[in-house]
Amino acid sequence: MEILKTEGITKDFPGVRALDHVDFELQKGEIHGIVGENGAGKSTFVKILSGVYPPTEGKIFIDGKSVSFSSPKDAHGLIGVVHQERELVPTFTGAQNLFLGQEVSKLGFVQQKQIYRLGKEFVKRFDLPVELDVPVRELSSGKQELITILKVLFRKPPVLIFDEPTASLSVKEAEALFRLIRSLKTEGVSVIYISHNLQEVLSLCDRITVFRNGKKVATNDASSLTQATLIRHMIAKDLEHQYPKRFIPVGSEVFRVENYTCMDFHLTHISFHIKGGEIVGFAGLVGSGRTELAKAIFTGHPYDEGALFLKGKPIKIGSVRNAIKNGIVMIPENRREEGIIGTFSVEENLTLPNMREVSVYGFKQQRKIEELVSRIIQAFSIRLVSPKQRITKLSGGNQQKVSLGKWLEKDAVLWIFDEPTQGIDVETKSEIYTIMGDLASKGAGIWFISSDLRELTAISDRIYVMCASTIVDEFQRPFDMEKILRAMHGKEASEGIHAF
């Protein structure tokens, strides 16, 4: 019998269809894995199930009854979600956090002893390695997560969703979590389990559904799947034409990093180089250090060891300003938080790094600004009503073009793109690949970080793989996606693949 069912769930964001008619079934007492690459629609699906977003189209059934959630609160008793973010009061103990909102009290006085007793029983039942009597801020992030999970369990929802639960857990904690999930299954709780770690999903789940590009690709029994077949499902083969790739004769070296170690960002012994006209991909799982590396270098963060060379000459970066002055620019990963200024107009955003060029004695020259802005808008075909409009009124793809367009006239020799196509529509994606190709053809080196392996292998000339904050491998064209994936997952996963 199915406890949860969706019919034709579709979600449109401005300019992007994040989910496209997803039909999904969760059986009672089943552990159901969902896998897919970043941007495949997994998180959007969870957010719709848990009432964070309403679907644009489609229906959700629980126990055969159609339900609609207008807020996460509506979904609370039915569907419990363990997010990557923890919702704990850091100064409260584990037990106090567990009972927050449902305090055991007598005449308005919280019954502390009772709370600890109930909490301990609960922890014992699931055999979890967690202390309940210390403030949670003193616990490791893994233990904090286990408490978050207990808190969700406490509401006894019939459906539980785990979204990347093991990302911050130690091996021991992860094992405890798997035991917990299996024992929940025997109690008839149904679980949706989302993870990048295919190994985990395969060993834990009964059935596995693959998402790709907002669509459900397949649902299969886990016993009939291997890591290789899953990866094949996750990667579409028929989309090559979406990736306009120009092959440009590679020039001389633009940027080289030797034995770079920066303990503040946990980066150790990293060496790589980027040549003019070359698009160099950086693959790796979230948290593998790709973004940290780019940021540490671009912001000129003090480092412990190593040397940087720009066009063959040693360079000390020291500050963002100096990076830009030397022709290094970055389009950061989180557009909203780092790439654009939401209170500014498109024009103001585009001029920000170019203020010196469009001003005389410190005063803005409106005519110069308008010329600059219209050149950028044309070059990148940014679609807008007027340059004076608030940037937040543009679609995600056009906001991203502003985020990279502001660097157009800086004559940069090294462009760092961190997840430039995340959350934007397919059409703009391919425009951005074209822009990257154009920049490369003018001799710039492109440092391209992406979690979307398809685009990474389609657009890059060479790929470095990062894992555990260092570069673990380098690949040349033609790329073998499975090998890259294995390198991304590190030693553990590659051993796992041999076992299959």
Next chain:
Amino acid sequence: MHFKENLGLLTRYGTILALILLFLSFSLFIPGFVDPENLMNILRQIALLLIIAEGFTMVLIVGELDLSFANVASLASVMVAGLIIRNVPYGWSILLTLLVGAGFGLLNGFFITRIGISSLITTLSTGIIASGLVYLYTKGVSFYGNMPEGFLYLGRGTILGIPFLVLIMLLVLVAAHILVTKTVVGIYMQATGGNPLAAYLSGVPIAFYKLLGMVICGVSAAFTGILLTARLGAANPEGAAGFLMEGFAIVLLGQTVFTLGKSTPIGTFVGALIIGILNNGLTLLGAQYYVQDIVKGIIMILSVVIASLYSKREGKG
């Protein structure tokens, strides 16, 4: 739906509309309100408040807070009076006092940008220090004494019938407006307040611009204190204390003028006009000062309520 659309309109032009309505109704119902002398009187009354609030506006533009400016103004007021009474040439007295104001701004900026303490806590502390220095210096008594004509002219003189204070106020307003909207510095300040991380990654040295905002505020507070002494011909330890609440009131009102939640020099001016007209009109009506306080409190709350309603709407839209 209609309500929400109207709310958008209301918030965009509502504050200016309120100013016009206030002005018209006071003109109709309060005898003597529209007399040119009275109108000039209003401008003279808001002059000091606006000068100090424009400094505070800069702090808000760079995304910080300042709770010390009124105490710094009090300190400047007694300091300049003390120096002048001790026969220090008034030019030097003014300069030294402005430097102390700048020093407080630097101190605030240092703790905020270098040590990373929140501006709220930093400026609360430095404000208390400033207040302590006032009492250390004055022993709690007001300073009277002979002050040179040239100095008193700053606060009392007129040019072609226009009070010198009003001219200074307009000059400060225009300078602030140009700085914020027309110069590179102003754009960098706005970017720093709008999204510090994005500004930083675009090459804006945000720590410098935060510091600059704090320093401008310190200097404008000191300047206000000096003008206060010049107007009164004396200085008392609590002389500028009222500027804190009034300053907050007008910048909050100012944040509802053009773009909600965004401080602008002109917006602050509109806020100051509303408060000035209210104070003046209520006084002419014979209302007690505490009635004025109650009315101002209500206006502050209302402006913040409108802003938060609007920001929720923005968040959903």
